[in-house]
Amino acid sequence: MISTNHNDSAKDDKNSDSLSLKSNDNEIPFIDPNSKTENSLYLQMNSKFQNKIRLVYLKPRRMKIYVEPKNILEIANFLKTNIGFDHAESVSGTDYPEDNSIEVVYHLNSYSREEISPIILALSTKTDRDEARLPSLLPIFKSVEYHERETFEMLGVYFEGHPRNERFLLPEDWADIPPLRKDFRIKGR
Amino acid sequence: MTTKFDSEFEKKIEETTKLGLSIAKESSEDRLMTLSVGPQHPGSGHFRFTIKVDGDYIVYCDPDPGYVHRGEEKMCEYRNFIQNIPHLERPVIHDSTNITYSYSLAVEELLGIEVPRRGQFIRAIASELNRQVYTLYWLAIYGIFLGHSTMFMWPSGDRELFIDLLTALTGARVTHAYNIPGGVRNDAPEGFKEKCLQYVNYFEKRLREYEDIFYNNPLFRQRTENVGILTKEDAINLGVTGSVLRASGVQYDIRKVEPYDIYNEIDFKVQYMKTCDSFARAYVPFLDMRESCHIIRQLLDKMPESGDVRLKLQSNPKGSSGESYKRVESGRGALGYYIISDGSPRPYRVKISVGSFRNILALPHLLIGSKLGDMPSIYWALNYWPVEADR
Numbered sequence: 001m002i003s004t005n006h007n008d009s010a011k012d013d014k015n016s017d018s019l020s021l022k023s024n025d026n027e028i029p030f031i032d033p034n035s036k037t038e039n040s041l042y043l044q045m046n047s048k049f050q051n052k053i054r055l056v057y058l059k060p061r062r063m064k065i066y067v068e069p070k071n072i073l074e075i076a077n078f079l080k081t082n083i084g085f086d087h088a089e090s091v092s093g094t095d096y097p098e099d100n101s102i103e104v105v106y107h108l109n110s111y112s113r114e115e116i117s118p119i120i121l122a123l124s125t126k127t128d129r130d131e132a133r134l135p136s137l138l139p140i141f142k143s144v145e146y147h148e149r150e151t152f153e154m155l156g157v158y159f160e161g162h163p164r165n166e167r168f169l170l171p172e173d174w175a176d177i178p179p180l181r182k183d184f185r186i187k188g189r
Numbered sequence: 190m191t192t193k194f195d196s197e198f199e200k201k202i203e204e205t206t207k208l209g210l211s212i213a214k215e216s217s218e219d220r221l222m223t224l225s226v227g228p229q230h231p232g233s234g235h236f237r238f239t240i241k242v243d244g245d246y247i248v249y250c251d252p253d254p255g256y257v258h259r260g261e262e263k264m265c266e267y268r269n270f271i272q273n274i275p276h277l278e279r280p281v282i283h284d285s286t287n288i289t290y291s292y293s294l295a296v297e298e299l300l301g302i303e304v305p306r307r308g309q310f311i312r313a314i315a316s317e318l319n320r321q322v323y324t325l326y327w328l329a330i331y332g333i334f335l336g337h338s339t340m341f342m343w344p345s346g347d348r349e350l351f352i353d354l355l356t357a358l359t360g361a362r363v364t365h366a367y368n369i370p371g372g373v374r375n376d377a378p379e380g381f382k383e384k385c386l387q388y389v390n391y392f393e394k395r396l397r398e399y400e401d402i403f404y405n406n407p408l409f410r411q412r413t414e415n416v417g418i419l420t421k422e423d424a425i426n427l428g429v430t431g432s433v434l435r436a437s438g439v440q441y442d443i444r445k446v447e448p449y450d451i452y453n454e455i456d457f458k459v460q461y462m463k464t465c466d467s468f469a470r471a472y473v474p475f476l477d478m479r480e481s482c483h484i485i486r487q488l489l490d491k492m493p494e495s496g497d498v499r500l501k502l503q504s505n506p507k508g509s510s511g512e513s514y515k516r517v518e519s520g521r522g523a524l525g526y527y528i529i530s531d532g533s534p535r536p537y538r539v540k541i542s543v544g545s546f547r548n549i550l551a552l553p554h555l556l557i558g559s560k561l562g563d564m565p566s567i568y569w570a571l572n573y574w575p576v577e578a579d580r
Contacts, residue, residue: 058511059298061447087426089428090527092538092542094537107514107527107542111425112425117441118446118447122514142550143426143427145550146549154262167255169258179260186260186267
């Protein structure tokens, strides 16, 4: 399955130079013409999910996909089964009080497909700060189990579908707001 | 005196007599015993996990880390990019050069600077030496918990050689704070190359003795071979990293997959095994140590004789706003830093993705279904460092 995909993307590569400059909605990504893998990944994702994602090329081997929470499961599933990103290296939440939002980023990587294994794909989604709820990616990536649990207790994001939104690293008697939110201040700082 | 227990017990007897049986039948729930391993138990480090045993077999396992959680990520938000270095190496002081390595790489990317060539070589040498120190420490603990006290003494002793080298290089025994954005803190002392070469040559000879006394020891092999099988598919799905991943037959080493600094000029092989058991997980770090000697020799050979070792930065450097994700291969696998900067001298958010935190997901997977007696050999082979996982 994976190998056939790769062949497909290699075919796409040949006429990708003109296509890769086509803008999606609002951002024209700068992609190094030498980085064929990134190019084909960009094309593959954009042709499939034209209106659902915004794919940004950050640096060599670093790409970021912005998605809505309602689409994240579908896109994560596509990334795993069709492209070959098989595990998440980290899940990090960031609090943005000015926008009243919390961003959760999954850093995906691949062990099984050699040509995309240097690439870290950041799958980013945002949720409301007051009622932080996101669908859990646990059914797709088994590796996010503890990372999501950590994000729950550190930022207060409830992951729907995760069996244990519970305390993990913090003390048992922790009775304050989630500590990685910006309104939690360290004493004396 | 009738207690609640008595009446419950009498009720049970009554029930069984009605069924025509003379003794109360034991339910499977009654057989289970809950054991709490750690956090004080010397065999687990600062880490606790609860297990349930049915006779000799483990049927339930729930890791409970967090006893040494220090809020490193929150602390980063209050200090500037340079001030962050000394406290970031506290989670794993035995591998302190590697944990600050990827941090420095990520900050360098945000600042848009490049390290001078000699600095890159010294960095790589320090990180290889430090990986040896960590692996030897881990091997010593693994040895003693399988009852092999010679394997505790030998690596502990040989570890001092590398600590001496690192002391000469950095000025501190374990907490070096050596890598800084822009290079390394100071140049190598005179005669370092010869001394390093001498120690590495000696250590390679010792490694052969390790193999004879420990890895070829029939008792050790019996306790680790075919114990705790983590198949390749499971290893990939669970997202484990480092020696645990490579012991399951996946050839994945950050130094090869995504070479940082001068690693693309170094010729080395990714060490891996296909047996997927505890023995493989114990043997891959050993193979790594041997390969590391090879790498150090090449680095010493190719290192420029003179030149700058760091780029002078202003006292309070400001990064461009944006994000950076950089990773290196540490003693416990991939060690990544995700840094978000808003253009101020302090990072907006720092996320540390450590190998230990990722590998512990495999613990319940491996323990459930295995024997209680195999627990130490499975647990320590995961190359888990509780302090690093808690951050």
